[in-house]
Amino acid sequence: MVEVLVTLAALIVGAAFLLALYRFLKGPSVADRIVAFDVLTIIAVSGIIFTALAEGRGIYLDVALVYALLSFLGVIVVARYLDRGL
């Protein structure tokens, strides 16, 4: 029962990732792509959590934490570049 729910949630997260990826590829402006990139990284953190649940290994949580940190820095840097240049 629970396995079914976890699988269903993982599939829904995959669909959300595809929707955000569509906006990332289509654009049309740079700001749209950065927003889509931000959303993609947040969804990817959830995806890593699902990977940790499926594998049953807690080490993936460290990966998720570092990924969230680095993606936050990446979004900040790109937004600052768009704002006034590096």
Place this chain on the structure above:
Amino acid sequence: MEVALSLLGGLLLVAGAIFLLLGGLGLVRMPDVFNRIQAGTKATTLGTLLTLAGAACLQPAWGLKLLLIGLFILFTNPISSQVLARAAHRSGAEKSPLTAVDRLQDDQGEQP
């Protein structure tokens, strides 16, 4: 008790996934950058937090690390969305024709 906790965890995971899906859908459907920021960051923040809570219900031993990730996302997501909105406004992103009020542009127009 054990079964109820894992069932609650599964339901929380599905609820969080649905919020993430709504965030992605808003990203596709909304008319301009600023509306997409609204849809894309608030809904996905709540979705990720619900997903983390569900994972904590399924694996109680991971609770501390999941709480750490949740707090980090809760603190950094508003910052990144605010920086994105400011950068989009300054880079002259086009607004939806339905936009009625733009206080930031009004303020900048008054400066010499």
